Amino acid sequence: QAQLQESGPGVVKPSQTLSLTCNVSGGSLNSENYYWSWIRQPPGKGLEWIGHIYYSGSTYYNPSLKSRIIISLDMSKSQFSLKVHSVTVADTAVYFCARDSGYDQKGGMDVWGQGTPVTVSS
Amino acid sequence: SYELTQPPSVSVSPGQTATITCSGDILDYKYVCWYQQRAGQSPVLVIYEDDKRPSGIPERFSGSNSGKSATLIISGTQPVDEADYYCQVWHASARVFGTGTKVSVL
Numbered sequence: 001q002a003q004l005q006e007s008g009p010g011v012v013k014p015s016q017t018l019s020l021t022c023n024v025s026g027g028s029l030n031s032e033n034y035y036w037s038w039i040r041q042p043p044g045k046g047l048e049w050i051g052h053i054y055y056s057g058s059t060y061y062n063p064s065l066k067s068r069i070i071i072s073l074d075m076s077k078s079q080f081s082l083k084v085h086s087v088t089v090a091d092t093a094v095y096f097c098a099r100d101s102g103y104d105q106k107g108g109m110d111v112w113g114q115g116t117p118v119t120v121s122s
Numbered sequence: 123s124y125e126l127t128q129p130p131s132v133s134v135s136p137g138q139t140a141t142i143t144c145s146g147d148i149l150d151y152k153y154v155c156w157y158q159q160r161a162g163q164s165p166v167l168v169i170y171e172d173d174k175r176p177s178g179i180p181e182r183f184s185g186s187n188s189g190k191s192a193t194l195i196i197s198g199t200q201p202v203d204e205a206d207y208y209c210q211v212w213h214a215s216a217r218v219f220g221t222g223t224k225v226s227v228l
Binding site: 037039046047048049051052060061062063064096100101102105106107108109110112113114115 | 123152153155157159164165166167169170171176206208210212215216217218219220221222
């Protein structure tokens with residue numbers, strides 16, 4: 001069974017770039033059956049889908065964040081990553097990575113990481 | 123942007139049925155997923171493709187989708203079912219989450 005684990009800095013200063021990595025074990029990123037996704041949850045609020053990447057490298061982003069984010073894939077390290085540029089306090093959240101079985105828009109996000117908290121503060 | 127609306131909270135007695143709704147335009151043309159998120163934990167997929175349960179999810183969880191509303195039903199609710207629940211669909215190649223419903227088992 002695949003397992004996902006996020007890693008990141010914990011604290012980022014306003015206007016800087018947030019970089020997070022999701023390590024995938026027990027499964028392969030090189031599968032046409034899955035998207036690899038990022039989701040975030042501000043303190044006390046609901047879930048917000050950030051975007052995902054397919055094994056081919058194709059990406060899809062939340063329109064509200066599209067101008068500031070990049071998701072990339074490193075097959076050799078079995079990792080995928082998220083960069084959020086020009087962060088503000090509104091980007092403070094717990095960030096989750098997940099495996100998304102919805103390549104046919106039917107399945108769901110069936111494997112999640114434990115989440116990593118990120119605080120934007122000077 | 124596409125929006126999915128859920129009631130903020132639902133209260134249910136142990137052993138009773140909890141019903142959580144999710145409303146959105148042309149929802150019946152989309153497949154709905156439901157996630158459970160217990161306090162301090164990561165979300166767990168409990169329903170996909172409107173009414174299918176992933177392996178390991180108890181039979182007391184069921185889903186349906188008709189008209190402009192999708193529904194998650196928890197039959198014989200147990201204290202461990204106390205959690206936030208989120209519906210989710212695809213819209214224009216992007217995932218959209220509902221506003222979330224807190225289920226309290228009192």
